[in-house]
Amino acid sequence: MKIKVMVLAVSLVSFSGVASGFDFGKLLEERINQELNKDKQTQPAPAQTSPSPDASQSAAAPPPSAKQKIDAGQLGFALFGDYSPEEETRIGKQIAGNLLGAVPLVRDDKLQRYVNLVGNWVALQSGRKDITWHFGVLDTEDINAFAAPGGYIFVTKGLYQRLNSEAELAGVLAHEVAHVTKKHHLKVLKQSSLIGALGQAASSKAKGSDQVVQNLIGNGAEIMARGLDKNAEFEADRVGIVFAARAGYDPWGLPEVLQDLAGLPAKDSRTSLLYKTHPHPADRLAELGDAVGGRLDALHGKDLPGRFYRLR
Amino acid sequence: MKTFLIPATLLVLCVSAASAFAAPGTVLRNDKLYSQPNAASKAAGSVAKGASVNILSKQGGWLRVTSGKSTGWIRLLSVRAGAGGLGGAGLGDVVGAATTRSDPSRVVAVAGLRGLNDEDLKQAKFNADELARLNAWHETPAQARSFAAQGGLSVTNVAALPAPQPAQTPSTWEAN
Numbered sequence: 001m002k003i004k005v006m007v008l009a010v011s012l013v014s015f016s017g018v019a020s021g022f023d024f025g026k027l028l029e030e031r032i033n034q035e036l037n038k039d040k041q042t043q044p045a046p047a048q049t050s051p052s053p054d055a056s057q058s059a060a061a062p063p064p065s066a067k068q069k070i071d072a073g074q075l076g077f078a079l080f081g082d083y084s085p086e087e088e089t090r091i092g093k094q095i096a097g098n099l100l101g102a103v104p105l106v107r108d109d110k111l112q113r114y115v116n117l118v119g120n121w122v123a124l125q126s127g128r129k130d131i132t133w134h135f136g137v138l139d140t141e142d143i144n145a146f147a148a149p150g151g152y153i154f155v156t157k158g159l160y161q162r163l164n165s166e167a168e169l170a171g172v173l174a175h176e177v178a179h180v181t182k183k184h185h186l187k188v189l190k191q192s193s194l195i196g197a198l199g200q201a202a203s204s205k206a207k208g209s210d211q212v213v214q215n216l217i218g219n220g221a222e223i224m225a226r227g228l229d230k231n232a233e234f235e236a237d238r239v240g241i242v243f244a245a246r247a248g249y250d251p252w253g254l255p256e257v258l259q260d261l262a263g264l265p266a267k268d269s270r271t272s273l274l275y276k277t278h279p280h281p282a283d284r285l286a287e288l289g290d291a292v293g294g295r296l297d298a299l300h301g302k303d304l305p306g307r308f309y310r311l312r
Numbered sequence: 313m314k315t316f317l318i319p320a321t322l323l324v325l326c327v328s329a330a331s332a333f334a335a336p337g338t339v340l341r342n343d344k345l346y347s348q349p350n351a352a353s354k355a356a357g358s359v360a361k362g363a364s365v366n367i368l369s370k371q372g373g374w375l376r377v378t379s380g381k382s383t384g385w386i387r388l389l390s391v392r393a394g395a396g397g398l399g400g401a402g403l404g405d406v407v408g409a410a411t412t413r414s415d416p417s418r419v420v421a422v423a424g425l426r427g428l429n430d431e432d433l434k435q436a437k438f439n440a441d442e443l444a445r446l447n448a449w450h451e452t453p454a455q456a457r458s459f460a461a462q463g464g465l466s467v468t469n470v471a472a473l474p475a476p477q478p479a480q481t482p483s484t485w486e487a488n
Contacts, residue, residue, distance in 0.1 A: 097443040102436035103428065105445055116449045120456035125467065136446045142427035152446070158427075166463070208440035220436035225429075238473045248465035252373045255388050263335065263394035270427040282392040286340040289389030291473040294351055296373065299470065304463050 083149075083186055085130040091189070092150025094213040096134075098221035099146060099154065106137045106157055106311075114309040118166060119153060119173045125246040126181045135173065137311075143261070144274045146224055147176035149186050158270050161311055162260055166304035170247060171254030175240035182239065184232040185223065189216060227277025234279070234287045241288065241296075250301040258285050337377065337391045338398055339363040345384030349374035356384030362398055365391060 083091065105112065112135075119135035133151040143158040153176040163169050179185065217223050237254065245251040262281040264271055278284070345357040349371045357379070359365065365377040365386075374385045460466070
């Protein structure tokens, strides 16, 4: 990991030399050190909370050339501090819009409204009140679910059709809500992919697309294909099962979906992306079992199979 | 006659339903089998990690399984369904692959359906119309609460689950 970051740092330093005169190298080195030490420190470094005056000065100093992809604003957006809720939503919108470019929404307003009601009820238990949640069912046979920053959550038709109750839907959505509240994708963006993305030329110029954000997230919706660290997935299972239980659902919805996926044949093209980006369901069940033990034994939540909106 | 036929039909239905559900599974951790779906009930045996079981039925967070000569209830999270063995990290992959190969009908059954892949996502172009459609579905907290109440759902107090202990001794960075 360290070596990878160093290589990226070195390549970026040389890139910055070509692009313009300002001192990327020192900035980047500081930022990378902060990120690398973040997990080990209990208190964040003071420099993290706001852009340092030196940095913005040196970034603002050179006159930006017309063709230059990396402007000072983008740099500040990318490398300093935590993302504000507005920035997070901006990033989420771009990722969601790109994903919808690959696969559209199912044309069934009753279905979509139902999923939004279940999703919003679950998300209310997450404690995150500074964003607006949007849920959508994607029109593909692929079996998967996605979350983008800013509260954009998707479940594919292929997965939805395997579900048997509202509690199972709630479990799936809760896992995705947990990715958002734990800011898993934002952490990925900040830590590594973003450094590579900085050097990337812009490609799509679609209407309504946010070019600065597009430069951060790389090509199209490829951030969804890269996936997260397996510990982020285990954490989302652990946190999600609790969100669903707090919403009054039977907590076993998500584990039942994982059991169903575990029973699918290994070489199913509908799950290839899911398995590429997630630990095997058997490993997720085992990991969740370690965390749960007998802790949820006393709960008697609702399954609501009767209210579940069936998709033909 | 009639009164005899109904229970007999029911029995046949039950048996066929039970056998339809019976599915292979693998035990994910050493655990107990209980006589009831309840950890306070009498123990009915124990199973070891990696053991094969037959899943008979499901109730809440419990599965009724047979393992060798014992039948009993085990926690849902202590078993994985499917013929893949222990899973990604274990020997399961080999078993899983072998099972898939030996049952070509299952592969054929899904071959016509295509999933999403990296290229689809990489090439994706921002779709403002679909995003506007998505953004238009906005349920307020009040609407979500009323929907929950209609289904008899109420907020339940559940403590966060602890993160598992890391396998390695944590660094003493903070202590220094």
